[in-house]
Amino acid sequence: MDPNTEDIDIPVAKGPRLRLLTVQGRRRAFKLEDAFWQALEYIARRRKQRLSAYVAQLIGNDSGNATARLRVAAIEWFMREAQAEQPAHAKERWQRIIDLMAEPAFVIDRHKQIRLFNSSMRNFVASVGAQSHLRFELAAEISRVLMLFDENEQRILSIPCSLEAGQQSWKATVRVTLLERAHGHALLLCVLHPSSSSRPSQSTR
Known part of the structure; x- marks a missing residue:
């Protein structure tokens, strides 16, 4: 070669x-x-x-x-492009970006609400038989996550999480990247680690 x-x-x-x-x-x-x-x-x-x-x-x-670092560098470029656009167009851009990813990916706000997700995430949820509303819980407060981005200049954080739908729940790890942050508003990209998701278990609650 x-x-x-x-x-x-x-x-x-x-x-x-x-x-x-x-x-x-x-x-x-x-x-x-x-x-x-x-x-x-x-x-x-x-x-x-x-x-x-x-x-x-x-x-x-x-x-x-x-x-992952290369993907983040590309996302940061997309972010700079999105900042020059109107908010509605920026949302469309984020959707296009996560749709490009082969791994299950979604975007959450500072209240941990899922705002956008890609087809791989939809397929993942369907593969575990989840038929009802998906609930997501990150094993860290968003304020703490944002502080880590600030203090350590981290571009990617790996954080445990849990997902629940109906009576089923499962554990996973997500790679988190900060997309937007301004005036109390924040959007974070979460990419589900492909080998980290466990088989769903029955909720005891």
């Missing part, structure tokens, strides 16, 4: 696209949806950088979830 090659696209039947990039002298594989790749490529061009150089700058020496 030529180490000087910028990147290689590996076709995937559906969903995210796998690409190999040379990052700090090593070939690394990243899987992202096309819209996120396009956003990252656009940002790299604006910065007059190769995509691989920009990716290396984003992930640094972090051994964590590098793909």
